Amino acid sequence: GAVVSQHPSRVICKSGTSVKIECRSLDFQATTMFWYRQFPKQSLMLMATSNEGSKATYEQGVEKDKFLINHASLTLSTLTVTSAHPEDSSFYICSARSPSGTGGSYNSPLHFGNGTRLTVT
Amino acid sequence: DAKTTQPPSMDCAEGRAANLPCNHSTISGNEYVYWYRQIHSQGPQYIIHGLKNNETNEMASLIITEDRKSSTLILPHATLRDTAVYYCTGRGNTGKLIFGQGTTLQVKP
Numbered sequence: 377g378a379v380v381s382q383h384p385s386r387v388i389c390k391s392g393t394s395v396k397i398e399c400r401s402l403d404f405q406a407t408t409m410f411w412y413r414q415f416p417k418q419s420l421m422l423m424a425t426s427n428e429g430s431k432a433t434y435e436q437g438v439e440k441d442k443f444l445i446n447h448a449s450l451t452l453s454t455l456t457v458t459s460a461h462p463e464d465s466s467f468y469i470c471s472a473r474s475p476s477g478t479g480g481s482y483n484s485p486l487h488f489g490n491g492t493r494l495t496v497t
Numbered sequence: 498d499a500k501t502t503q504p505p506s507m508d509c510a511e512g513r514a515a516n517l518p519c520n521h522s523t524i525s526g527n528e529y530v531y532w533y534r535q536i537h538s539q540g541p542q543y544i545i546h547g548l549k550n551n552e553t554n555e556m557a558s559l560i561i562t563e564d565r566k567s568s569t570l571i572l573p574h575a576t577l578r579d580t581a582v583y584y585c586t587g588r589g590n591t592g593k594l595i596f597g598q599g600t601t602l603q604v605k606p
């Protein structure tokens with residue numbers, strides 16, 4: 377259980393275009409999802425918290441107009457990188473909290489998708 | 498949210514136990530400790546989490562010190578497939594997981 381699916385796994389786009397990445401919780405409902413970015417040989421950096429039915433909460437330094445997040449249902453969150461540039465090339469990973477676990481639902485573990493490798497040329 | 502400190506790298510012989518330490522001296526009283534690992538070009542994989550009692554599951558054991566300022570992840574019989582970057586992290590009232598630099602574990606034959 378607790379499977380998070382991301383699509384696409386890889387995408388190459390031209391500078392100036394927009395790219396949409398989907399994150400789905402396959403066997404559970406997720407009111408909250410998290411989006412991370414990871415550059416080569418670095419750790420994961422939290423970009424934003426996606427809340428179903430409301431606006432996303434962005435971490436300091438992350439441009440909300442560039443990284444559009446939509447969480448329209450309890451099983452789907454999308455991240456759109458608008459007007460992508462080469463410096464946006466990165467590994468984007470989403471996660472969602474599984475509904476149960478040790479310590480109750482609040483402390484149940486986050487499960488991650490397999491990431492999307494974005495290359496902007 | 499707790500700041501965590503881990504050694505950047507460790508080696509372990511195949512079949513032996515791998516003990517990965519983590520310092521989280523700033524962890525708050527209600528903050529769980531989580532361990533994840535990441536194999537190259539994949540999303541992080543959940544391993545185990547705990548609050549103050551030691552925990553064990555099919556993947557690993559988690560030993561948390563009584564003062565909760567540090568913990569150790571134990572892989573009882575490491576295999577080559579356990580080679581990965583291991584992250585320990587706390588998750589406080591914000592619900593967020595903030596990742597540090599992790600430990601690169603290299604399991605050698």
